[in-house]
Amino acid sequence: MTIRVIGLGGxxxxxSSTELALRIALDAAKSLGADIELFGAEALDLPMYRPPQAGAEHGVKAKHLVEAIRGAHGVIIGSPGYHGVISGLVKNSLDYLEELRDDTNPYLDGRAVGCIATGAGWQATTTTMNGLRTIVHALRGWPTPLGVGINTTEVTFAADGTCSSPAVTAQLRMVGEQVMYFAKRGLTAPTA
Ligand SMILES: Cc1cc2nc3c(=O)[nH]c(=O)nc-3n(C[C@H](O)[C@H](O)[C@H](O)COP(=O)(O)O)c2cc1C
Structure with missing residues (x-):
C-alpha cells in the first residue's frame, strides 16, 4: 500500500522559509516511499471557511485540499508565527477540515501529523508550535514526538531549498521520518 503524506503551509x-522547511520534511517522507503533495500558499488561498449551515458550496481548490487530507496517512503542517500564533492562511485551511467531521475517521483521526513553526524570534516559534499541536489534538491527530521550531533570523533557506543549518535539516527530515514511522505501523486509517 502506498502511503500518502500531505504537506500544508507556507x-x-x-x-517562503516555512514552505521550504516543509519541503525538506516531505522529501524525507518521499525518500521512504511516500506519495507526497504540497499545498503551499497559493493552493491554500481559499475563501474564509463557511460552515455547512451557512449553505456554503466550496470551490475546486477547497475540495481538492479536503479530499487530499481525507486520503492521507500522514500530514505535515508548516506555519509562520504571525503575531505569536499560526497565520490566518494556515488556520483557515485547517478550518476546512470541518468537512471531514462525519467521516469514519473524522478530521485528522489516526493520522500522524508533523508540525513546523517558523518565526523571526524564538518566542513565536514556541507559541506557534504549541498552537499547532493544540489544533492537531483538537482534530484527533497524533503530533509526532519531534516538532521543529525555526528562528529564521538565525537559520536561512536558499532559493534552491537548502537550509543553512545541518542540524535543522536533520530535524526536519526526522519529522518526515516520524510521520512515516507511524503511518507504516498502521496508526493511520484514512477513510478514502
Ligand atoms: C504579519 C506578520 C506577523 C509576524 N509576527 C511575528 C511574531 O509575532 N513573532 C515573530 O517572531 N515573527 C513574526 N513574524 C515574522 C515571521 O514569522 C517570520 O519571518 C517567518 O519566518 C516568515 O516565514 P516565511 O519565510 O515562510 O514567510 C511576522 C511576520 C508577518 C508578515
Missing part, C-alpha cells in the same frame, strides 16, 4: 513570500 506563506506568500517568495522563497
Amino acid at each position: 506563506t506568500y513570500r517568495p522563497h
Whole structure:
C-alpha cells in the first residue's frame, strides 16, 4: 500500500522559509516511499471557511485540499508565527477540515501529523508550535514526538531549498521520518 503524506503551509513570500522547511520534511517522507503533495500558499488561498449551515458550496481548490487530507496517512503542517500564533492562511485551511467531521475517521483521526513553526524570534516559534499541536489534538491527530521550531533570523533557506543549518535539516527530515514511522505501523486509517 502506498502511503500518502500531505504537506500544508507556507506563506506568500517568495522563497517562503516555512514552505521550504516543509519541503525538506516531505522529501524525507518521499525518500521512504511516500506519495507526497504540497499545498503551499497559493493552493491554500481559499475563501474564509463557511460552515455547512451557512449553505456554503466550496470551490475546486477547497475540495481538492479536503479530499487530499481525507486520503492521507500522514500530514505535515508548516506555519509562520504571525503575531505569536499560526497565520490566518494556515488556520483557515485547517478550518476546512470541518468537512471531514462525519467521516469514519473524522478530521485528522489516526493520522500522524508533523508540525513546523517558523518565526523571526524564538518566542513565536514556541507559541506557534504549541498552537499547532493544540489544533492537531483538537482534530484527533497524533503530533509526532519531534516538532521543529525555526528562528529564521538565525537559520536561512536558499532559493534552491537548502537550509543553512545541518542540524535543522536533520530535524526536519526526522519529522518526515516520524510521520512515516507511524503511518507504516498502521496508526493511520484514512477513510478514502
Ligand atoms: C504579519 C506578520 C506577523 C509576524 N509576527 C511575528 C511574531 O509575532 N513573532 C515573530 O517572531 N515573527 C513574526 N513574524 C515574522 C515571521 O514569522 C517570520 O519571518 C517567518 O519566518 C516568515 O516565514 P516565511 O519565510 O515562510 O514567510 C511576522 C511576520 C508577518 C508578515
